[in-house]
Amino acid sequence: xxxxxxxxxxxxxxxxxxxxxxxxxxxxxxxxxxxxxxxxxxxxxxxxxxxxxxxxxxxxxxxxxxxxxxxxxxxxxxxxxxxxxxxxxxxxxxxxxxxxxxxxxxxxxxxxxxxxxxxxxxxxxxxxxxxxxxxxxxxxxxxxxxxxxxxxxxxxxxxxxxxxxxxxxxxxxxxxxxxxxxxxxxxxxxxxxxxxxxxxxxxxxxxxxxxxxxxxxxxxxxxxxxxxxxxxxxxxxxxxxxxxxxxxxxxxx
Amino acid sequence: xxxxxxxxxxxxxxxxxxxxxxxxxxxxxxxxxxxxxxxxxxxxxxxxxxxxxxxxxxxxxxxxxxxxxxxxxxxxxxxxxxxxxxxxxxxxxxxxxxxxxxxxxxxxxxxxxxxxxxxxxxxxxxxxxxxxxxxxxxxxxxxxxxxxxxxxxxxxxxxxxxxxxxxxxxxxxxxxxxxxxxxxxxxxxxxxxxxxxxx
Numbered sequence: 001x002x003x004x005x006x007x008x009x010x011x012x013x014x015x016x017x018x019x020x021x022x023x024x025x026x027x028x029x030x031x032x033x034x035x036x037x038x039x040x041x042x043x044x045x046x047x048x049x050x051x052x053x054x055x056x057x058x059x060x061x062x063x064x065x066x067x068x069x070x071x072x073x074x075x076x077x078x079x080x081x082x083x084x085x086x087x088x089x090x091x092x093x094x095x096x097x098x099x100x101x102x103x104x105x106x107x108x109x110x111x112x113x114x115x116x117x118x119x120x121x122x123x124x125x126x127x128x129x130x131x132x133x134x135x136x137x138x139x140x141x142x143x144x145x146x147x148x149x150x151x152x153x154x155x156x157x158x159x160x161x162x163x164x165x166x167x168x169x170x171x172x173x174x175x176x177x178x179x180x181x182x183x184x185x186x187x188x189x190x191x192x193x194x195x196x197x198x199x200x201x202x203x204x205x206x207x208x209x210x211x212x213x214x215x216x217x218x219x220x221x222x223x224x225x226x227x228x229x230x231x232x233x234x235x236x237x238x239x240x241x242x243x244x245x246x247x248x249x250x251x252x253x
Numbered sequence: 254x255x256x257x258x259x260x261x262x263x264x265x266x267x268x269x270x271x272x273x274x275x276x277x278x279x280x281x282x283x284x285x286x287x288x289x290x291x292x293x294x295x296x297x298x299x300x301x302x303x304x305x306x307x308x309x310x311x312x313x314x315x316x317x318x319x320x321x322x323x324x325x326x327x328x329x330x331x332x333x334x335x336x337x338x339x340x341x342x343x344x345x346x347x348x349x350x351x352x353x354x355x356x357x358x359x360x361x362x363x364x365x366x367x368x369x370x371x372x373x374x375x376x377x378x379x380x381x382x383x384x385x386x387x388x389x390x391x392x393x394x395x396x397x398x399x400x401x402x403x404x405x406x407x408x409x410x411x412x413x414x415x416x417x418x419x420x421x422x423x424x425x426x427x428x429x430x431x432x433x434x435x436x437x438x439x440x441x442x443x444x445x446x447x448x449x450x451x452x
Binding site for chain 2: 149150152153155156157158159163167168171247251252
C-alpha cells in the first residue's frame with residue numbers, strides 16, 4: 001500500500017484474475033453450458049466471432065451510436081448547466097424533466113421511444129437521455145462551486161469571459177467533468193445496448209445479444225457481454241485520458 | 254497636488270454590524286497613500302468598496318478610475334497555472350512574456366516562472382500576486398497587506414520593486430507595519446483609520 005492508502009495498479013489485474021477464477025469455479029459447479037459457460041469457452045467464442053467481418057461491423061455500429069448519444073448529451077448537458085448557472089429559473093424549469101429522466105426505468109423510455117423513433121436512432125437517443133442528467137447536474141454543481149474569490153479577482157482586473165472560462169471555470173470543473181463522464185460512459189453503454197436488444201436494429205451488438213438469447217447460445221451471450229464491458233472500459237479510459245490531456249495542455253500554456 | 258479619489262462620509266455594515274462609519278479621505282493622484290489602523294476598523298472593506306466589489310450603505314466615492322488592479326489579502330491565483338500564466342491572465346498580450354519573466358525575476362522568482370503556482374511556497378505566491386497587480390494596465394493599484402508572510406530580506410526586495418514600479422501611479426497600501434508604511438510613503442501621506450466602537 002502506498003503512503004496515501006492507494007493500492008498499486010497491479011492489484012486491479014489480480015482482482016480480474018480472481019474474478020475469472022470465481023467464474024471458472026462457478027461454471028465447474030453448475031456443469032451446464034446452457035446456464036453458465038466457463039471463461040475459456042467465452043474467450044474461444046470471442047476469438048471465433050472476432051474473425052468475422054460482421055463482428056466488427058456490429059461493434060462499430062453500436063460504438064458509433066452510443067458515442068454519438070454520449071457526445072450530444074455532453075454538449076447539451078454543459079450548455080444547459082451554463083444557462084442554469086446564469087439563470088437559476090432555468091434550473092427550476094428543467095428540474096421536473098431531469099428528475100423524471102433519473103427516476104424512470106430505462107425500459108419504459110425504450111418502449112416509449114420505439115413508437116416515435118426508428119430502431120437505429122433508438123440507442124443514440126436512449127444513451128443521450130441517460131447521460132444528460134448526470135452531466136447537467138455535475139457540471140452545474142461544478143459551476144456553482146467555483147471559487148468566488150477568483151471570480152472577484154477576475155472582476156477587479158476586468159478579465160474577459162474567454163479567459164475566465166479557460167483559467168477559472170474549466171480547471172474548477174475538471175473533477176466534476178471527469179467523475180461524471182466516468183459514471184455516464186458505463187450508463188450510456190448499459191442503456192444503449194438495452195435499447196438495441198429491445199429495438200433490434202440490424203448489425204448491432206444488441207441484435208447479436210438478442211439472437212444469442214433466442215438460440216440459447218450462452219457462449220455468444222457471454223462473448224458479446226465481454227465485448228460490451230471491454231468497450232465501456234476502453235471508452236471510459238479514453239475519455240478520462242482525453243480530458244486529462246486537454247486540461248494538462250491548457251495549464252501548461 | 255491633484256486629488257484622484259474622494260471618499261465622502263462612507264458607511265458600510267454587514268449583518269447589522271458597522272464596519273465603516275462615515276469615513277472620509279482623499280487619495281492624491283499619482284502618489285502613494287498608506288492606510289493604517291487596528292484590526293477590524295474597515296480597511297479591507299474600504300478596499301472592497303474602491304474595487305467595486307461592494308456598494309456603500311451611505312456616502313459616496315468620487316473619481317474612481319475604471320482600471321484597477323489589486324493585491325488581495327489572499328493570493329487569489331489560478332493554482333494549476335504557472336506564475337507566468339497567472340500574470341498573463343490579467344495583462345493579456347499587451348505585456349510580453351519576456352517583460353513578465355523579467356519582473357518575476359526581479360523579485361526572486363526566476364526559477365519558478367513556469368512552475369504551477371500550487372507548487373510554490375506562500376511567499377512565492379504572494380510575490381506572483383504582487384507582480385500581477387503591478388503589471389496590469391491600471392490607474393489605481395490597491396494593495397491589501399501585500400508583504401504579509403514575506404521574510405525580512407524578501408520583503409526589502411519586494412518593497413524596492415513596488416516603490417520603483419509604482420512611481421507616478423496612484424497607489425493605496427493597507428498595512429499594519431509602520432516600517433513598511435515609512436518605506437512606501439512619507440508620514441503625511443498616511444491615513445489612520447479609527448477603530449469602530451462596538452454597537
